[in-house]
Amino acid sequence: MGAAAALAFGASVGAPIRPAFAEAPSSVSVAPMGPASFADVVDHVKGAVVAIKVKGFEESQNPFEGQGELSPDDPMYKFFKRFGETPQKRMTQSQGSGFIISPDGYVVTNNHVVEHANEVEVALEDGRTLTAKVIGTDKRTDLALLKVNDGNKLPHVEWASAQPRVGDWVIAVGNPFGLGGSVTAGIVSARGRDIGAGPYDDFLQIDAPVNRGNSGGPAFDTRGNVVGVNTAIYSPSGGSVGIGFAIPAEVAKDVVAALKDKGAVSRGWIGVKIQQVTPEIAESLGLKSSKGALIAQPQKGAPADAAGLKAGDVITAVNGEKIETPRELARKIAAMGPNKSIDLTFVRNGSEKSAKLTLGKLPEEREARADDEDTGATGHASVASLGVEVAPASEVRGAGGEGLYVTDIDPNGAAAQKGLRRGDVIVEVGGQAVNSRADLSNAIDGARKEGRRSVLLRVKSADGAKFIAVPVRQSAG
Known part of the structure; x- marks a missing residue:
């Protein structure tokens, strides 16, 4: 998960936009799009959006940190080399965003904002700063729940009850670069994005500009309801390029409810x-x-x-x-x-x-x-052209007693292109156990005679078991 922030999606604007067909199907009229201003929505929600300030400590292995670059000829080099090798703790400070979801002070943000925190403070829109307690975190969805005590009813926002559509407006409010409450607007660009952040990725992609410091902040629809939690951006430069990602409200509210109830999520x-x-x-x-x-x-x-x-x-x-x-x-x-x-x-x-x-x-x-590993390009293969050398696993120390151990592989061969690697153990071919080269040959020949274009290998590797489909060369005539 990058340290950058993301945005979410927005709900529909007013009445749903539907094509109205005249007598000729090619004639389509579309309802007016978008409000003249987002100011009323922002006035309604801005009091519930907060800045998260985090203090923590991390270990530094650099013995010369804070001393600049020292040459080995420098008289101080040996001194710091001798006495500065032990890890040193240094204080770190970071900032993010969050939003209040209840009048008694529960605050939602990202896990990566508070993950290494020793102290967490929440800065309110009215200028006050409150100490926050971390109630629970969930790394797998990158969500965290905090609690502040104010003694008064705090302004808060609600989760959206409906999922936004691609093309709906979205409003992001947060604390980019520590500047304080900032507002940007855009649309939902896509849904269901998998960005490799975790096993349950289901992000909204939005084009409302978000930057570092927006992490954990809310994305609102035009009714002022939270449709997503800003989490990540795609950016070669570190700044917004119009591609942001947010955790959908339907995912976030269930995780937050579990964190409030038990401090953790059971899956x-x-x-x-x-x-x-x-x-x-x-x-x-x-x-x-x-x-x-x-x-x-x-x-x-x-x-x-x-x-x-x-x-x-x-x-x-x-x-x-x-x-x-x-x-x-x-x-x-x-x-x-x-x-x-x-x-x-x-x-x-x-x-x-x-x-x-x-x-x-x-x-x-x-x-x-x-396991989303790419299975490689297509091709044709027979036993001779697989590009592998195998030996019975029982004859290779540590390879186990079953299957064929891949002793060598041609990186340009069909098997390598499909993901087979040296050290893998081929356990089954086409559902048949294989313990010799003859078994491998017979299984592939059998698949070819059945008219199959590919044969399925079950393989054990350092990463666990997986299946690899290897194309089979058909006989001529």
């Missing part, structure tokens, strides 16, 4: 590593589409394992709701929380099956996550 967990179903993998498994989440490796003893799910199964629905991608499955399972009974629909060997299981609790720093 559901089934205990599998999942990956994207590429078109090649879909073809190799005989699937009609590439939708769903492929189980690369179930964890022994986890809920999915106990329910009988296996590597190679493709999860297509949860409680009857279709699953399009691995990330969608991860988010849905996490949001349900532990101890919930669910029905999973999955495909195994071309047949649709179902299983009932009870969700566990996601362990700390572990994700039931999607």
